[in-house]
Amino acid sequence: MPADTVAPGPELRRLAAAHGIATEFTDYTGEARQVSAATVRAVLAALGVPADTDEEVAAGLEAVELAPWQDVLPPCVVARAGRERSVRVHVPDGATVEVAVQLAGGGRRDLEHRPDDTPPRYVDGVRTGRASVALPPDLPVGWHELVATVDGAEAARAPLAVAPDKLADPPVATGRGWGFMAQLYSVRSDHSWGIGDLADLTELAGHFGDLGADFLLINPLHAAEPTAPMTPSPYLPVTRRFVNPIYIRPEEIREAAYLTGPQRALVDWAGEEVRATNRANTPIDRDAVWSAKREALGVVYDAPRSRSRRRALERFRAEEGQGLEDFALWCALQEKYAGAGFPDELRNVRSPYVARERRELADRIDFYVWLQWVADEQLAAAQREARTAGMGLGVMHDLAVGVHPGGADTWTAPEVFAHGIGVGAPPDMYNQQGQNWSQPPWRPDALARSAYEPLRQMVRTAVRHAGAIRIDHVMGLFRLWWIPDGMGADEGTYVSYDHEAMVGVVLLEAARAGATVIGEDLGTVEPWVREYLAERGVLGTSVLWFEKDAEDRPLPPGSYRRGVLATVNTHDLPPVAGYLAEEHVDIRRRLGLLTHPVEEVREQARRERERMIARLREEGVLPEDPTERELVEALHVYLVRTPAVLVGVSLTDAVGERRAQNQPGTDTEYPNWKLPLADGAEQVVMVEDLPDSPRLTSLVRAVRGAFGPDDRLPG
Structure with missing residues (x-):
């Protein structure tokens, strides 16, 4: 062997x-x-x-x-509100120990001791005993602190997070709702700079809210490299805490309105070339877009700000703290060294050489801090418009499963990551060679020692201006497929995380913002995980093409789970029109990604399509000799007939797009994450085109009609 x-x-x-x-x-x-x-x-x-x-x-x-015996208190404790829990304390044998909770809002709660019959043992030459204290069930939700006193002297402190036992149901008027899903970068308007941005998000949210939608799920907006080449994938960011400023609309910044004529001309000139690409059905050029925007944003940044605006920026900076300062410094260093990698003496954020760079690059750090503040303001405006337009949830942000191995997070907090490891997925039906996403995973032990600070800050930022978050590959809160460097994606193994703590932190931050949480639980997921998430109020994900019974036939509507976001497809598959035309087979054949004969895979796809059409006919939602549009609508009506609490409609399906946004297992072989929104004839569809789109209006009428009589149906 x-x-x-x-x-x-x-x-x-x-x-x-x-x-x-x-x-x-x-x-x-x-x-x-x-x-x-x-x-x-x-x-x-x-x-x-x-x-x-x-x-x-x-x-x-x-x-x-x-x-565990070497610490007086655990590094961090995550408990559930309404439930008792014991916390183990380790002190020299025979010592007197008292433990209290210092509450976040002020006040102190002394904890009761519980019997612990564990025999003492020697730890580093000291005979050490174990005691237990009980956390009462009525502790308020929030971040608190445990304080241990040994023989009258304070001996240790540890963060204590008290999370809600279960999140509330989504705040949709009738108990069920629907919404749109869009890749924001692909949806442009006549005023975009070659890429869909936060001003476009505001327009989309208002329009879809007027149509009766409860949410708009968009791709992750996480930050990418500030220098060329910018990674196209929104699922391979440099950090998941901060936003990619490429989504800023320069003209929407308040100070832009007060620019002088020459300054305004500089902004206009910067955007001329990229704005000219808005209606071109060519791959989105992020590097060209960011080059133009960075030039224009520099002009606006230099413009004077009023006293109240300066105070608002200072408050934002103070609230975001050292994490923002370090990220802005990383951006400034990337800019200085043109993305070519840092010198060895700058590879550690705590290096004295880094401190020198921090002083010398102060103005550029200020610029990148300002960009995050501006992006935050425009995100807030989009969510306000969504709620004003009647959306129950509003903007739904997507959280990527990991970060770029050479990104800001791995530079600012390298101790939290496992190095020499990539995260991915084992082989499955659709990716039979397995997947390596080239992302370093968090170390479970380091997360606990950091009181889950990276997870906490990531979720807190995501829900600040959102009504919901979707967590890509939610199994990552339970286990991840670790692939050692130099090994194939099929040679990895699963590494477990403290899911009770991880889910608790997510729920705590979501509850503080009043946000709903959806977990993408596709693929190989044990039934107990779905049950656990449902008990905690986390919605799952159901994709129509993947929901099959024991005989591999489409699952009847009544057999779907209620606590899910149900959709027809995902961004890793072609839209319905392309899927029905076997585009997912053709793409993999052209790119050499099939591990079975193409005839066998094509026959499987045809059988899947025929069984789906048969199921639609059984449900009585498909007319004889249906058109492509009628097939798309029938599939969505079918989903509405399930008990799913949320139903998602892909904007690509609504306009007749046929191309997939992403083909797993490829890099440059396919224009992943670069395709602008287009219809079936490959004509670009703009934000301004959506209100008059007959196909979109017809699909909305079908979906809303399936929910029941509604006097707000579009005309």
């Missing part, structure tokens, strides 16, 4: 289990798969646990057993 396929021995299995590393898993066919010892050792090494020899494995087992 080759060395790289040897199974781990029993002690290595124990060490892997202690660190949440799977040594076997069930694949998408239901077959049990063994993880190689080489993969297990590589993942342990990424967690700082050497395991190449039997001696190292034995030492690792001893260290992981001793670790």
Whole structure:
């Protein structure tokens, strides 16, 4: 047996289990798969646990057993409101210990001790005992602090997050709602700068709200590189906490209205070339767009700001704190070194050389801080318009599963990430070679030590101006597929996270903002995970093409889950028109991504289409000899007949687009994340075109009519 396929021995299995590393898993066919010892050792090494020899494995087992005893309090505690929980405390044997909760809003609660019969043990030469204290069920939701006093002296503090036991149902008027889904960058107006932006988002939200939609789900707006080349994928950002300023509309900034004539001319000239591409059905050129916008934004940035505007910027800066300062510094350094990589002495944000750069680049740091403030203001305007137009939720932001390995997050907080690892997915029906998304995962142990600060700040930013968030690959809160560098996507393994803590932090931040949470739970997901998320008030995701019964036939409407966002497709598949035409087969054939004969895959696609049409006829939602438009509408009416609390309508389906926005498993072979919105004839569809689109209006009428009589149907 080759060395790289040897199974781990029993002690290595124990060490892997202690660190949440799977040594076997069930694949998408239901077959049990063994993880190689080489993969297990590589993942342990990424967690700082050497395991190449039997001696190292034995030492690792001893260290992981001793670790909890070395701290007075756990690094962070996440509890549920309304439920009791014990917290273990470790102190010298015989010492007197008292633990209290310092409440966020002021006040203090002393905690009661509970019996703990665990025998004392020696820790670093000190005989150490274990005690337990009970967290009362009536602690308020919020971030608090545990304080431990040993023999009358304060010995330790630890963050305490009290999360809601369950989020409230989405605030839609009749208990169920629908909305649109759009790739914002692809939806341009005559005033865009070659890419859909936050002013376009405001227009879309107002228009769709007028049509009766409750939400508008858009692609992640996370920040990308501030220098060329800018990564096209919104799912490979440099950070998930901050926004890509490419989405700013320069003319919408208040100070732009007070520019002098020459200054205004500079802004106009900067945008001339990219605005000329708005109606061209050619790949979106983010580098050209950002070059033009950065030039124009520099002009507006230099314009004077009133006292109240300066105060607003200062408040934003203070609220965002050191995280914003470090991100802005990273941007300024990227600009200085033209994206070519930092010198060795700048590879650590805490280096004294970095401190010098921080002083020298102060003005550029101020510029990048200002960009985040401006983007935040325009995001707030979009959400206000959405709610004013009657949306129950408004803007729904999407959260990517990870970040770029060379991005801002890995530079500002390298200790939180596992290095030498990429996140991805094992082989499945649609990606039979597996996927490597080239994103370094968070270390579970480092997250706990940081009190889940990266997760907390990411969610807090996302829900600040949104009514809901969709978490891409929500299984990442439970486990992630780790792929050691140099190995194939099919040679990875699952690493578990503290899902109770991770989900708790997400729910706490969402509840504070009054936001709904949707988890993308497609693919290989254990039933208990979906049950757990449902119990916590997190909606799941149902995609019509993936919902099948035991005989591989489309699931009847009544068999869908209620607590889901139900959609016909995803951004990784062609729109309905393209899917029905087998575009998903043709693309993979052209790009060499099929692992089965094309005839077999094509026959499977045809059988899937025929079974779906048969199911639509059974439901009585499809006329004889239907047109493409009628097929699209029938599929959406079918979804409305499910009990799903939210139904999503892709804007691409509403205008007749046939092309997929993304083809998994490709990079430059396909124009991923670059296609402008177009109709079936490949004519670009603009924001201004949507109110008069017969196809969109017809689909909206079909969807709203399926929900029941409504006197607000568009004419």
